[in-house]
Amino acid sequence: MTWLGEHFLALRSAARQLGSHPLGSLLTALVIGIALALPAGGLLLLDNAGRALGETSGRPEISIFMNEKADRAASDEIARRLDNDPRVASQRFVPRDEALKQLAESGLADVINDLPGNPLPDAFVVMPKGEDPVLFNDLRETFAGWPEVAHVQLDSAWIERLHAMLELGRQTVMLLAFLLASALVIVTFNTIRLQLLTQRAEIEVSRLLGATDRYIRRPFLWQGALQGLLGGFIAWALLGAMISALSEPVARLANSYGAMFTLQRPDALQVAAMLGIVAALGLLGALLSANRHLRLAD
Structure with a gap:
């Protein structure tokens, strides 16, 4: 079997495993989505705040x-x-x-x-x-x-203050993002660990039949990546709901200052980056968990 075929089988196995426990998979994805939506929403709001202050204060x-x-x-x-x-x-x-x-x-x-x-x-x-x-x-x-x-x-005095405040906000959000990313890796690590313990007997049989650690580990890596990707889609939906809820109050506030302003939604590149990052975090958590379990099982 080709390398691509092996990964396709591992992907299908991971998707089937997630579908066999829909409630647990959904709850894990919700945790990941909410944790990801917090820093992503913070960065998006900071970008919109900088654009709004720049428009209402005039050009320096x-x-x-x-x-x-x-x-x-x-x-x-x-x-x-x-x-x-x-x-x-x-x-x-x-x-x-x-x-x-x-x-x-x-x-x-x-x-x-x-x-x-x-x-x-x-x-x-x-x-x-x-x-x-x-x-x-x-x-x-x-x-x-x-x-x-x-x-x-x-x-430009107000510009310097604005840049300083926005930079402080971005640094704070990035620190929060790092902490939440670590939490996402831990959540995925624990999820995959429980899955590995559940399938311990199947793993032992596979090893007796000559399966390598790479072959055994592959479906769990895909499962971690898919779990993270599902959480990323939930985070994207939460961001969209948040922007929709805030758009009208923000527009009314801007109109009170005689300005026209609308909240910007994340573009396609930002969404792709968010999905890629959370899938990579899920993959990392699954990799750490699978490597640790297989090493202890030797």
């Missing part, structure tokens, strides 16, 4: 203030450099007279009228390509070294 900008004595030629040179910088998404020149007019319209007209002249410099409002704090710091250092630039002001 960089303000470049020119020297008071800088002429229009110097401003044109800065505009040319900004247009040629691949890290800049857009730039807008704000003449000093326009800036003073905007300041007066904001309610400070009486104060401005008492000034002897216009104290405001020409400025540029720059929109970078991205919201990475490292990108903002690099651009600030670049802009500060240009001629006739007096000051560069970043609007």
Whole structure:
């Protein structure tokens, strides 16, 4: 028999074994699915939270203030450099007279009228390509070294705080995921161990007939992988139900802030990764359990 045929027979045996105990298999899959849905849902909610905060808070900008004595030629040179910088998404020149007019319209007209002249410099409002704090710091250092630039002001403090909070949340969820992954391996280990003890007599007979440990172990490995895969599908269903339940309250909250926001569901790649990981964890638990049992049975 070919290698593929042997695995097909082992897969069929594992599926038949799971089907022979439907309630126990379902309960084990539910435990795996709930344990997997917790970190997966946490990461999904963190991604949605970061996207929501980014949309409601607006895009961060960089303000470049020119020297008071800088002429229009110097401003044109800065505009040319900004247009040629691949890290800049857009730039807008704000003449000093326009800036003073905007300041007066904001309610400070009486104060401005008492000034002897216009104290405001020409400025540029720059929109970078991205919201990475490292990108903002690099651009600030670049802009500060240009001629006739007096000051560069970043609007990225809230971005740094947001990234720090989201990173803390992700690290916490990843730690939880590691602990739950260990629990999944233990659950599968114990399930396969009980199955091995139940089939002890069959295993001894198979060995007497010349079956190798690899042949004996193969169906149990498939059983662990299938058990994990079933738990992964349950976790996917739980995530879908959670998103459906939260979509309407989240949309109402976003509308109260004048924003349009919907929760994003996991894409096909994320679902495939989740199923692959949980199947691998089930396989690992089954492998550890089968190896230990067969070694003790020698």
